Amino acid sequence: NAGVTQTPKFRILKIGQSMTLQCTQDMNHNYMYWYRQDPGMGLKLIYYSVGAGITDKGEVPNGYNVSRSTTEDFPLRLELAAPSQTSVYFCASAGDEETQYFGPGTRLLVL
Amino acid sequence: AQSVTQPDIHITVSEGASLELRCNYSYGATPYLFWYVQSPGQGLQLLLKYFSGDTLVQGIKGFEAEFKRSQSSFNLRKPSVHWSDAAEYFCAVGLRRGGGNKLTFGTGTQLKVEL
Numbered sequence: 001n002a003g004v005t006q007t008p009k010f011r012i013l014k015i016g017q018s019m020t021l022q023c024t025q026d027m028n029h030n031y032m033y034w035y036r037q038d039p040g041m042g043l044k045l046i047y048y049s050v051g052a053g054i055t056d057k058g059e060v061p062n063g064y065n066v067s068r069s070t071t072e073d074f075p076l077r078l079e080l081a082a083p084s085q086t087s088v089y090f091c092a093s094a095g096d097e098e099t100q101y102f103g104p105g106t107r108l109l110v111l
Numbered sequence: 112a113q114s115v116t117q118p119d120i121h122i123t124v125s126e127g128a129s130l131e132l133r134c135n136y137s138y139g140a141t142p143y144l145f146w147y148v149q150s151p152g153q154g155l156q157l158l159l160k161y162f163s164g165d166t167l168v169q170g171i172k173g174f175e176a177e178f179k180r181s182q183s184s185f186n187l188r189k190p191s192v193h194w195s196d197a198a199e200y201f202c203a204v205g206l207r208r209g210g211g212n213k214l215t216f217g218t219g220t221q222l223k224v225e226l
Contacts, residue, residue, distance in 0.1 A: 004154070031211055042115070042201055042216030043155075050211055058213065090154055098143070098162070098205070098212055102154030 002026050004103035006091050012109045013081040021076040021106050023091030029101075031094040032074040034058075034066065036087040037105075043090060049074055081110045113138040113204045117217035124192050125225045132187040132220050134202035143205035143212060144185040146176055149219075150198045158200075161185065172196070197224045 007022045025032065030051045035043035035058075045058030049068040063085060065077040074093075078085060088107050092100040114137045124130055136142055143162050147155040159170025166178040176187045185202060199219045205212040 033213075040120075040218060042203075042218045043214075044216075045213055048211075048213060092155075094212070098160060099157050100155075100212070100214065102147075102156070104152070104154045 004091055004093055004101050006089075006103040006106050008106060009104070010107045010109075012111060013078075014111060015081060015083065017081050018077070018079050019081065019108075021078075021089055021091075021108075023074045023076065023103060024072050025074075025091075025093040025101070026072065027093060027095065027101065028071060029093035029095045030071070031100075032068065033092040033094075033100065034064070034074070034076045035090045035092065036060065037090060038087050046076065046089075078108075083110050086110045113142070113206070113215050115202050115204050115215055115217035117200075117202055117220050119220045120218070121221045121223065123223040123225060126194050127191050130187075130189045130192045130196070130222070132200050132202075132222070134185045134187065134217060135183050136185065136202075136204045137183065138204055142185075143207065144176075144178060145203040145205065145214065146170065146174070146185075146187050147201045147203060147216075148172075148198050149201065155201065158187070192222075192224055194224045194226055197222055 004025045033048045034046040044060045047066040049055045091103045094100045116135045145160045146158040201219045202217040203214040
């Protein structure tokens with residue numbers, strides 16, 4: 001049982017480049033989330049989805065986009081990378097119960 | 112808007128000693144409260160959660176937490192710490208019950224265990 005998987009594990013981007021962070025869950029969860037974690041800070045919600053085709057902004061959505069074409073996948077898109085987007089990104093999913101299950105994270109460095 | 116405060120950034124305890132990690136929240140309604148643990152290079156794992164009922168909740172790995180409404184606190188405790196408990200601990204508040212719960216996290220407490 002893989003749970004929540006994220007790729008890549010680590011990436012270096014140049015300013016202005018774009019990339020997609022992949023997130024897949026195999027638990028048939030309706031709810032999925034993207035968080036970012038900066039050093040010394042807690043996690044902040046970027047975007048979330050309550051089901052396929054439905055997404056909404058979280059606390060810090062600027063500079064990011066998401067889509068949810070299937071139940072399993074919830075990719076996060078960075079269009080024009082900026083140094084402020086250097087962070088660790090976590091994807092999570094949840095079923096009807098309350099527990100959010102987190103992936104191992106993607107560490108992104110923008111130079 | 113809700114907020115979560117974890118006043119201790121770092122805590123060091125000896126193996127076998129007791130542990131208490133503090134968490135205070137600010138929220139206008141009945142909170143849904145969580146404690147997560149993050150080991151180095153890993154994602155977050157749920158330790159325990161509180162929604163209603165008994166204010167003392169038991170979690171995994173021998174952890175427990177007590178909800179005190181009068182103090183707006185949800186402190187995490189463990190009677191005897193093991194070296195494997197060294198990790199970062201996050202308290203979180205949720206807006207509602209259920210899978211659509213958007214969480215607000217505290218800044219975390221880094222726990223170091225001395226052998």
